[in-house]
Amino acid sequence: MSATDVTAPVARDGNASSRVAAGIRDAIAHGEYPPGSRLRQEEIAERFGASRVPVREALRALEAEGLVTLVANAGAWVSRLTLAECEEVYQTRERLEPLLLRHSAPHLLPEDLDRLEALATAMAATDDVGEFLRLDREFHMLSYSRADTLMLGDLVERLWNTTQPYRRAYTMLADADTRRIMHDEHHLMVVALREGDVEGAERTIEGHIRRTRRLLSRHPEVFSAE
Amino acid sequence: MSATDVTAPVARDGNASSRVAAGIRDAIAHGEYPPGSRLRQEEIAERFGASRVPVREALRALEAEGLVTLVANAGAWVSRLTLAECEEVYQTRERLEPLLLRHSAPHLLPEDLDRLEALATAMAATDDVGEFLRLDREFHMLSYSRADTLMLGDLVERLWNTTQPYRRAYTMLADADTRRIMHDEHHLMVVALREGDVEGAERTIEGHIRRTRRLLSRHPEVFSAE
DNA sequence: TACGACAGGATTGGATCCAATCCAAGGGCC
DNA sequence: GGCCCTTGGATTGGATCCAATCCTGTCGTA
Numbered sequence: 451m452s453a454t455d456v457t458a459p460v461a462r463d464g465n466a467s468s469r470v471a472a473g474i475r476d477a478i479a480h481g482e483y484p485p486g487s488r489l490r491q492e493e494i495a496e497r498f499g500a501s502r503v504p505v506r507e508a509l510r511a512l513e514a515e516g517l518v519t520l521v522a523n524a525g526a527w528v529s530r531l532t533l534a535e536c537e538e539v540y541q542t543r544e545r546l547e548p549l550l551l552r553h554s555a556p557h558l559l560p561e562d563l564d565r566l567e568a569l570a571t572a573m574a575a576t577d578d579v580g581e582f583l584r585l586d587r588e589f590h591m592l593s594y595s596r597a598d599t600l601m602l603g604d605l606v607e608r609l610w611n612t613t614q615p616y617r618r619a620y621t622m623l624a625d626a627d628t629r630r631i632m633h634d635e636h637h638l639m640v641v642a643l644r645e646g647d648v649e650g651a652e653r654t655i656e657g658h659i660r661r662t663r664r665l666l667s668r669h670p671e672v673f674s675a676e
Numbered sequence: 677m678s679a680t681d682v683t684a685p686v687a688r689d690g691n692a693s694s695r696v697a698a699g700i701r702d703a704i705a706h707g708e709y710p711p712g713s714r715l716r717q718e719e720i721a722e723r724f725g726a727s728r729v730p731v732r733e734a735l736r737a738l739e740a741e742g743l744v745t746l747v748a749n750a751g752a753w754v755s756r757l758t759l760a761e762c763e764e765v766y767q768t769r770e771r772l773e774p775l776l777l778r779h780s781a782p783h784l785l786p787e788d789l790d791r792l793e794a795l796a797t798a799m800a801a802t803d804d805v806g807e808f809l810r811l812d813r814e815f816h817m818l819s820y821s822r823a824d825t826l827m828l829g830d831l832v833e834r835l836w837n838t839t840q841p842y843r844r845a846y847t848m849l850a851d852a853d854t855r856r857i858m859h860d861e862h863h864l865m866v867v868a869l870r871e872g873d874v875e876g877a878e879r880t881i882e883g884h885i886r887r888t889r890r891l892l893s894r895h896p897e898v899f900s901a902e
Numbered sequence: 903t904a905c906g907a908c909a910g911g912a913t914t915g916g917a918t919c920c921a922a923t924c925c926a927a928g929g930g931c932c
Numbered sequence: 933g934g935c936c937c938t939t940g941g942a943t944t945g946g947a948t949c950c951a952a953t954c955c956t957g958t959c960g961t962a
Contacts, residue, residue: 535827538828
């Protein structure tokens with residue numbers, strides 16, 4: 451392979467279908483395609499500069515991830531959750547994230563812990579909901595990032611993705627007290643991780659998710675939208 | 677393709693890609709495609725009487741389920757697990773199946789309980805490994821069958837599917853004592869369910885899975901096969 | 903006016919065709 | 933003899949084309 455073989459159609463980083471799937475995932479996360487909105491193959495194909503074949507493969511993958519709902523001969527829609535279904539996702543997270551944290555915690559680096567602390571502080575300081583959501587996601591994902599897992603990490607990320615569209619809505623509904631408690635929990639988790647208290651960190655994350663679940667169960671109006 | 681296309685219409689119910697995905701899933705479960713074996717698109721297409729397009733969609737879906745591993749421009753293989761990865765799946769099941777059972781248990785019908793008892797008894801009686809695996813899967817899936825869940829039920833089924841190829845191998849390695857304990861646990865679960873003791877049933881299934889995980893961790897030779 | 907049949911367009915599903923990539927075997931060169 | 937390059941076949945990836953299905957608006961009739 452000569453050094454001049456630059457073969458630089460750089461844009462294509464992996465297959466088209468993976469790229470399209472990642473793009474749709476991202477667009478949904480950013481609220482570009484809200485829950486219940488229709489996904490037309492041709493529109494997506496044009497947007498990502500591909501034909502409909504890789505788009506269809508991407509939609510199949512996203513369906514298996516739970517992000518998209520396919521109906522034969524009808525089309526694809528961004529999955530919409532009822533309150534009960536969202537609670538189910540949170541119940542599941544309540545079980546899985548402590549386990550994932552257990553895998554990750556022992557391998558977190560000092561710089562990770564510093565970053566976690568900075569994120570927790572930044573979250574407490576910001577008033578912008580979008581910024582808060584971004585920081586919150588980074589905080590939790592960073593805490594899991596050192597887990598060497600086959601599927602558990604991906605699984606948790608998927609659960610986050612399916613509920614992401616609703617997070618914004620109910621985050622705004624949290625009162626000052628609730629928000630303060632959330633921030634305390636974040637800081638508690640950093641402390642536990644610094645002390646190498648994995649079990650304490652696990653309990654904290656479990657309580658954190660449970661509290662969030664209860665918060666959203668008090669706000670069914672977020673899901674009623676037709 | 678002959679001019680008079682008399683090929684049996686292969687009972688096309690639903691899309692081709694769903695059918696193909698289900699078929700591959702089934703073939704893997706039955707050991708027809710062992711872990712690590714390659715899946716050629718054309719061969720699968722011919723087998724299911726479809727073109728390669730729906731096959732590729734099916735493979736994408738199965739990849740998202742964790743059953744198949746895709747490598748760009750190289751091909752698809754049945755996912756192969758290391759011992760550590762298999763333990764991870766069991767750890768995950770340990771957390772999720774009690775939760776799923778909690779959703780299902782209150783809605784189990786008397787006839788379900790009778791069937792569960794019959795299955796537990798039949799399992800204790802049989803000496804055929806294939807038969808045992810079939811009964812075992814039916815037992816557990818039946819215990820979850822009344823759960824009205826969005827994704828938790830599917831998720832657990834997927835975890836079963838990814839480890840199914842290994843179950844046969846280590847089941848044969850269980851000694852008489854271990855086997856007796858497993859049967860006791862099955863019967864205990866039926867009793868707990870009959871008494872409406874959901875928490876007891878949860879504890880039993882958790883212990884059952886943990887015990888199985890420990891059993892397989894003592895038999896790394898099942899996974900070493902290159 | 904209400905309701906059902908129907909036609910047209912729009913959209914999805916599937917098959918075939920072509921391009922890009924990979925793998926293995928064989929030949930040339932040091 | 934060993935190593936690198938090339939070349940052919942095999943396989944995957946993507947695009948275009950065609951068929952099947954669905955949705956919608958319109959017309960006709962009771």
